[in-house]
Amino acid sequence: MLKIVRYAPEAWNMLQGVFCVYKPADMTMNHLRKVLIGNLSRDLNLLKTRPATPMVAIEGSVTENLVVKVTENYADHPLVLGPRYQPKDIKLAWAHQLDKNISGVCILGVNSGTKGTHKVRESQLIRSYIVSGQFGRTTDTLFNDGKVIGKSTYKHVTRGRLMRTLMTIQAGHQRSALHFLGLDPQSQEAYEALSADGLVRPGEKSPPLIYALKIVDFNLPDFTLEVSCINENAVYLQHLVHDLALRLKTTAVCTQMRCIRYGPWTLQHSLLHKHWCLEHILDNITHSKPLFKDIMPKSASLVMLKNEQSKEL
Amino acid sequence: MIMMWMQCRRTTTVLTAMCSQHTVVPCLRKGVLTCSYVQTKNHRKLVVSGFDCSDNITRTNTLLHKSRSYVKDSAHDLDRKKNLEVVNNDKEVKLVSFVGETLPSHFEDSNWENEMNLLKEFETRDVLAPLKDTHEIDLVSQEVRPTFNLAAYINRSATLQEMVRLGVDISKWEKRKGISSYILKLDLECDMKQHLMFLHDQGVKPEDLGRWLTINPLIFREKIEDLDARINYLKAVKFTSDEIARLISRNPHWLLFSTVRIDNRLGFFQRSCDLSRDEVRVVAVKEPRLITHNLHHIKRTSIAVTEEMGFDKNEMKSLMLSTPKLWIAHGPSLLRKFDYLHNEMGLSHSVLVKFPKILQSREFRIKQRHQYLKTLGRAQYDPQKPNYVSPASLVEGNDLKFCSDIAKSTVHDYNLFLKTL
Numbered sequence: 001m002l003k004i005v006r007y008a009p010e011a012w013n014m015l016q017g018v019f020c021v022y023k024p025a026d027m028t029m030n031h032l033r034k035v036l037i038g039n040l041s042r043d044l045n046l047l048k049t050r051p052a053t054p055m056v057a058i059e060g061s062v063t064e065n066l067v068v069k070v071t072e073n074y075a076d077h078p079l080v081l082g083p084r085y086q087p088k089d090i091k092l093a094w095a096h097q098l099d100k101n102i103s104g105v106c107i108l109g110v111n112s113g114t115k116g117t118h119k120v121r122e123s124q125l126i127r128s129y130i131v132s133g134q135f136g137r138t139t140d141t142l143f144n145d146g147k148v149i150g151k152s153t154y155k156h157v158t159r160g161r162l163m164r165t166l167m168t169i170q171a172g173h174q175r176s177a178l179h180f181l182g183l184d185p186q187s188q189e190a191y192e193a194l195s196a197d198g199l200v201r202p203g204e205k206s207p208p209l210i211y212a213l214k215i216v217d218f219n220l221p222d223f224t225l226e227v228s229c230i231n232e233n234a235v236y237l238q239h240l241v242h243d244l245a246l247r248l249k250t251t252a253v254c255t256q257m258r259c260i261r262y263g264p265w266t267l268q269h270s271l272l273h274k275h276w277c278l279e280h281i282l283d284n285i286t287h288s289k290p291l292f293k294d295i296m297p298k299s300a301s302l303v304m305l306k307n308e309q310s311k312e313l
Numbered sequence: 314m315i316m317m318w319m320q321c322r323r324t325t326t327v328l329t330a331m332c333s334q335h336t337v338v339p340c341l342r343k344g345v346l347t348c349s350y351v352q353t354k355n356h357r358k359l360v361v362s363g364f365d366c367s368d369n370i371t372r373t374n375t376l377l378h379k380s381r382s383y384v385k386d387s388a389h390d391l392d393r394k395k396n397l398e399v400v401n402n403d404k405e406v407k408l409v410s411f412v413g414e415t416l417p418s419h420f421e422d423s424n425w426e427n428e429m430n431l432l433k434e435f436e437t438r439d440v441l442a443p444l445k446d447t448h449e450i451d452l453v454s455q456e457v458r459p460t461f462n463l464a465a466y467i468n469r470s471a472t473l474q475e476m477v478r479l480g481v482d483i484s485k486w487e488k489r490k491g492i493s494s495y496i497l498k499l500d501l502e503c504d505m506k507q508h509l510m511f512l513h514d515q516g517v518k519p520e521d522l523g524r525w526l527t528i529n530p531l532i533f534r535e536k537i538e539d540l541d542a543r544i545n546y547l548k549a550v551k552f553t554s555d556e557i558a559r560l561i562s563r564n565p566h567w568l569l570f571s572t573v574r575i576d577n578r579l580g581f582f583q584r585s586c587d588l589s590r591d592e593v594r595v596v597a598v599k600e601p602r603l604i605t606h607n608l609h610h611i612k613r614t615s616i617a618v619t620e621e622m623g624f625d626k627n628e629m630k631s632l633m634l635s636t637p638k639l640w641i642a643h644g645p646s647l648l649r650k651f652d653y654l655h656n657e658m659g660l661s662h663s664v665l666v667k668f669p670k671i672l673q674s675r676e677f678r679i680k681q682r683h684q685y686l687k688t689l690g691r692a693q694y695d696p697q698k699p700n701y702v703s704p705a706s707l708v709e710g711n712d713l714k715f716c717s718d719i720a721k722s723t724v725h726d727y728n729l730f731l732k733t734l
Contacts, residue, residue: 022731022732024677024734025734026677055468073468074464074467074468074473074474074477075464075465075467075468076464077467077477078484079477079480079481079482079483079484080463080464080467080473080477080483080484081462081464081484082484083484103734258733267732270732272728272731272732273677273731274712
């Protein structure tokens, strides 16, 4: 069902909701926000906007005839007031602030959808990242663009050794997940949480928690991991790569971080930079509505993921 | 701070005014009264002056302190010389020429005394009693108040309406300091018409005039003789009239620069890049904004081109002749682009000079297309080897053309690749 909208206020009324964007690698979130708002206001102004309301003027004298005229109102002209839709009119908020170095799926909310982004953040959805690293050197920022401060050999690292280290890390996180539940470990609820099907999510704000670690690619010195976690940030992922290498008695630096999944939103839902315009964003809002409804609202500290999400993991 | 009663000479509207600052008293005809607080030897005087369209004081009335009597006509008109002790400069006088409204027929130069009597009557009369003459209602007019937006004045101002009809974006004028209050003082016939005729004669198209005036409303400050002199200078330096039309249309700020300054700038470009006189003209016509651009920025970019990027003098000269726009671009992003093109992609200086458009385009486009070609194994920019891809194709054409012709794949594939970056 395709609806063609030519009238700007109608498009504006539809521009409410949560949508999904593919953030490019070297862009800060603030810049992204400005680009999006600029694009939206430019596109809205290109549509047919509200015409100027005419002015009613009463001229003449009380003793002679008073003439009521409907005249052209220059005070409502776009050249005098400015464009009908200006960047300051549009509200845009994000669910999670991705770091400059991270590219990938990014959830944003426009106008009344800004409340939706709060909901998305609070529902603690699992995010999946593809993290690429390179053995052999370490930098001060733990990322590719920093100053090299250490070098090491890496010939001894094998796929099996890497796999075992990943398993150790993952197990450690699963054990500590119990602490972050906010439940008494001896209680019945905690037992049910651990034994039940699906994954367990912590109650309140917790440190980053990893649910799955997998090797995607392994060509020495480069390697790529898939990390599924919650409450993480760029610094944590870089530290993960660094610590991983330390356990393997070598050093590594992170070369790329990409978010490929944010809860139900995946790469295929996200909009590329060249598609950041009104038409595509309105489309995306419509497509995101059913996904948005499926997010489980946070109730008690015991929250379990749906089976689909755990299957995808 | 004295509260006093001010009366408009024409409409006999009585308003209160604070005497420490200027007040604008509205008037349906041309004539604005302002009042300023003047300290003289014996007693403080309140000087009320009327201005006409050429900004000369036509009438002065003085009001003695502590008198609640009305402004008395001092019965002498001042001549053209401003020999008045006006305390503050009337910078904020807003002179608004009103559009011809249908005024009542009895509205003429009335007698001062009659109007005074009328006012005295107003004061003592009972408000609820019916009016003797209904035409008194006509005397009540709408106040013109200070405002943050020119939209409040535009329905009464012929000048502003004419500007909007030409296509000028007045909302952009408001964003700059001082422009609105300057424009409101101008009158279409006296001040602006000559300049508009001048611009038209020099070749600025009527459709373009709106955009032109939006960028440069201060042209009305320049004297016509100065503008003529600047055009004559350009003709003397052998610019043709078409070229002059292009210079002025593309760069509205050009006409604000004096002849000496323009001469210095043209000389600077000639010396810094070893250009001949003809070549300077070519550069100026190609990118008129370059000549009036911030000189420090241009010098910095020149240093970046020679020292940091490593182009030699001849290469810089050919870059200047082919794309002078590089010197207006943002310096750090230019350096980043060059760094990627030269070091990551391996394009030499001579190749970049041959395809100068690459340096002008957006960084992300070059990176995306190059990396896509690299994954396909088609990133070959050496004309000697087979499967040569022209570096210009990296920035030309939309994605559809790029994918089908150069990358020999589909846009869908390209989009999937972009999501892996």
